[in-house]
Amino acid sequence: MIYLGIENLKKQGIIERYCLANNIIKVVILTPEKFAFKYDKTISETVYYPQIIEYKFFYRLLQEISQGTLIIINECLRTQNRHDLTYNCIRHYLTQTKHKIIFQYLPIIDTPQDFMTLFDFDTQSRWKREKFDIDLLQESEIVISKRDIAFNFIEITADDKLKSSYQAKKQKLFAEIGIKDPHTLPRNLYLIAGKAKLGHIDPSKQYLGRNNRFKIEAMHKYKQDDYPETPFTVFELPHNFIDYTDFLALSAQDEVDVLATDIKADQWYCKRYQEWKERLDETYTSLFNR
């Protein structure tokens, strides 16, 4: 069974009820360390995401996982490659028992196809070669707590000096791109927009940025292991969607204010995230209509 959008406290209750109803002897929780939670109602073992592929865990678990074992796959949607080695190891574990619960905060990283990794886990990979298909989704039991993601863009106008330095940097970066990854271009240019946002920092608020190059006390970064329970304003959006989905899963702050300048790279990122939100909503619609 797949549970979407569930918070940690509720996960424990779901596991407990499942164990009681199915005479579960042991619970194995596969999870990234930062999403780990305690469960001590039954004998349990937590295996962190990087350990899933390690021989010392893999072969032992294959021997130990039996029909009395419940496997929890917690926030394990970490890559868009459906045939990733870690996913394949999880598939092996799942062949040992029919008992599994999949928890994931959002159904996708970037595109609806990402959901098929979760679908594979829940269906013994019977449709591993099939693409995201609303008819196929009926094969899986999915419990959805929909997250209404929202971006409130706070418009900021950059001054002419910053815009001309942006243009100069842009020309330099494109001239020197050589064989470098072209995706470094928007990443680097986006950082310039940060200077225009500095004047709009409110010391009473908490911010979220790619790094703390401006030495702002209330600046938090993506890839943190946890976030304080306080509203965040997005200073910069991350380039990789998974960094943002991790932030959402850890903070549960689905609606955020975003500082957005009129610099082109900034606008490009805002548009990119709006489109991402639309893909997410379309995925939810498909899941509800299956």
Added chain:
Amino acid sequence: MKPTQVYLTGKNVLDAARERINFVFDNFENIHVSISGGKDSTVLAHLALIEARNRNRKIGLFFIDEEVVYQSTVDQIEYLMSLYPENTNRLWLQIPFHLTNATSFDESQLVCWEPGKHKQWMRSKGKGNILAAPWAKEDEVIHSSKGEGILGFYDVIENWERCYENTAFLIGLRGTESPNRWRTMVKNPVNIGGENVYWATRKGKNVSMYPIYDWNFHDIWKYIGDQALKYSKIYDNQFMKGMPINEMRVSSLIHEKSFKSLCDLPEFEPKTFEKLCSRIKGMSFAQETGKDAKMFKVRKLPKNFKSWIAYRDFLLETYADAEKKHRFVNRFAKQLVNEFVARQQCRQLVLNDYENNLPVDNKPDPREALIKYYMENI
């Protein structure tokens, strides 16, 4: 294990293959099965041998021995030849011909079974094998791009086939391996006895036929398991190393598409590797760097170069064989100048592929479209 694939008509691919082999025996007096020591040709040879035994007939098992092969391949061929000797014509060809050696510039061609070098051969020639080309030298046909008068692997096959008429050459190709293979097998159906046979192609005065063209890899393994056939132990080694079952293959050891097999050779067959190192140059280096992104894989640019174009120019400038250099120069002159193409040209140069067996995908660099997109949108 998965059950054998079944058609909508209810017939499974094994029964379909048996019917095809019956058809071959009904329509051809002379039948040769090409074998390589791999799993597919093992299955095909067994299917054909069973039918030959039922009909009290003989078929030829045809193996071109490249000399530099796994010992397990040699063992497997010997096993197939000895399965039903009374129904087998032993067509084990051990004659000199050229093989591309992708791992050395000094010794870019290996002449397998080279006369006068028998002390260096990987092993001795076998008793009962065919040790001299059975065609007249003056009739020999050579198409390979290795050079004038140089006999290559495919030339051997062609000359062999030209020795026969009205012969069915059975080949264990399978369509699921690649669309190109499927196309090769079915694009030119042949009319045999009034029947349009879509799993065969005409080749001169003979016909190449593909009775297991619709099998999947799990059908092959199921058959081997059900019939308790022996198979090359390289598959077991590859399985133990974690290779996916549909990617496991027993290939040649040195040419530009398969030299990667060298990387695992010291683990799988240490003695074969030792013999190979003393047989031909470049083996040890290729074994160490065959999967290196900066060396034979040509995926990463060596740090001394700023672009693939610069690296390609360096490789061309320092190319060891002046005679073959002009082939690369002429070929590259007809191709686009961009980083995407230049990387592939580097690969040809590093692998010494002057025969153009790894063709360059000559198209605009996909990075350029991405850079253009960013130029307009950020």
